[in-house]
Amino acid sequence: MRPDSDAQLAEAIRDASGGLAVQGGGTRGMQVAGEVLSTRGLCGISLYDPGALTMVAGAGTPLTEIEAALEAEGQMLAFEPYDLSVVTGASGASTIGGVFASNASGPRRVQVGAARDFLLGVRFVDGAGRIVKNGGRVMKNVTGYDLVKLMAGAYGTLGVLSEVSLKTLPQPEATATLEIKGLDATRAVAAMSAAMGTPYDVSAAAHLDAQGGRTFVRVEGFEDSVAYRAKALRAALHDYGAVVACDGDIWAGLRDLSVMEDAQTLWRVALRPSDAPKFLTQIRQLPDGANASAHMDWSGGRIWIGAPMASAAGLHSALQTLAAQMRGHVTLIHSAAPMDLPRFQPESVGVARLSAALRRKFDPRGILNAGLMG
Missing domain, CATH: 3.30.465.10 (Uridine Diphospho-n-acetylenolpyruvylglucosamine Reductase; domain 3)
Incomplete structure (x- = not known):
């Protein structure tokens, strides 16, 4: 229709x-x-x-x-x-x-x-x-x-x-992206958090786990202001490694996840940034998590996890269990083959009751995307 x-x-x-x-x-x-x-x-x-x-x-x-x-x-x-x-x-x-x-x-x-x-x-x-x-x-x-x-x-x-x-x-008049290579998840979150804590109005902070680790920080605005703030950020992040200018627009690939285009299964994880390194470490220690790829956005507050289809079923429940322990949540965004699993993080009893009441009010017959969110 x-x-x-x-x-x-x-x-x-x-x-x-x-x-x-x-x-x-x-x-x-x-x-x-x-x-x-x-x-x-x-x-x-x-x-x-x-x-x-x-x-x-x-x-x-x-x-x-x-x-x-x-x-x-x-x-x-x-x-x-x-x-x-x-x-x-x-x-x-x-x-x-x-x-x-x-x-x-x-x-x-x-x-x-x-x-x-x-x-x-x-x-x-x-x-x-x-x-x-x-x-x-x-x-x-x-x-x-x-x-x-x-x-x-x-x-x-x-x-x-x-x-x-x-x-x-x-649209901003100018944009500058700084990159630090070789950081692990812990150091990357520390560097991104440090950048966000400066007065230089950072508009994005992300970390790509592949290619040996690449951490990106972006500033935008008027040209003179961007030049000044980029220079100041270089000095502020100097202790985390060599800070270089990133040529080209890396953000389109980070935003649309073309940097993870080989992922057959994709999850979105929301956590406190400080918990992101621990979360990734525990996932990598799982048999089904050894081949998982990861990309952190929002200074580590959002993590995209990609994995082969063969690892998906075992990894899904582990991701949601670990996220629940850290008061976060996991959403299964995409799988190359159908998976009969809860796409969204299971809700607490009170929240689930409220959610069900809302669905009954707005969709009394339960026909709109039935089963997707409860």
């Missing part, structure tokens, strides 16, 4: 006799059973006001179309959404609805916030076929239920997005 209006979308959901697999471009890796309900017909930019830094677009609008319109005006999606099509092998184009449904936030999150922080308003159809609108086209205090934030990261389990209103920001 591919509706091209809210009315058609509502009718499709009301008339559904079984589960619906909500899908935009299919690049997020979260495939579920059921009849495919595509949002790609709900596309197009209906409003863009560069002066007000706002845009309104259909949920099925390709991310490339959004970014091209912003590029023409010297603006950007500041939260730097990732596109995992290289890893997942998806043939479709990532959509703006999929970005917000999965709260897809990239390296710049440490500076500007997550995708949900740039979502101003939504229009969606819930599991009962009701058209719901919440939020607006400007930043303001929330005076009622903040369904905008609720829908961001719900992966289509509470409603199918049909339109989003979002905030944009100007």
Whole structure:
């Protein structure tokens, strides 16, 4: 099914006799059973006001179309959404609805916030076929239920997005990336944390475990300011090794995980940065973890783990168990073959009860991406 209006979308959901697999471009890796309900017909930019830094677009609008319109005006999606099509092998184009449904936030999150922080308003159809609108086209205090934030990261389990209103920001005038080679996970987290603790307004800090260890720190802004802050960061990080300028745009590969394109299974781990080295050490000591690859973002607060399919089943439960012990959580983002395992970290009893109550309210028949989040 591919509706091209809210009315058609509502009718499709009301008339559904079984589960619906909500899908935009299919690049997020979260495939579920059921009849495919595509949002790609709900596309197009209906409003863009560069002066007000706002845009309104259909949920099925390709991310490339959004970014091209912003590029023409010297603006950007500041939260730097990732596109995992290289890893997942998806043939479709990532959509703006999929970005917000999965709260897809990239390296710049440490500076500007997550995708949900740039979502101003939504229009969606819930599991009962009701058209719901919440939020607006400007930043303001929330005076009622903040369904905008609720829908961001719900992966289509509470409603199918049909339109989003979002905030944009100007592109930085200049960018500088510094690199330190040869650091292990412990030293890398220490270096990234030190950089984030400086007054030099770091916009990204990441560590690639492969190639002997490569640690990256980025600063952005006006050209003179970037030059000054990059020089100051070199001095501040001198104790961690030789700090050199990184030529080329490494961040696209780190953001979209093309640096891990051989991973047959992919997990996203959220932890305190200080726990990241211990987590990686324990995973590597497992029989199924010996061949795992890792990439740390957000100074170690987010870890991407890749592994061969043969190691996936044994590694999955170990990842979630270890994360739970460290008060973190693990999400199975992609697997090359179907896996009958909980994609999201099991919730505590209280949180699970609240989550189930929300799903019953918004999707009383349990047909939207059934089983994905509980």
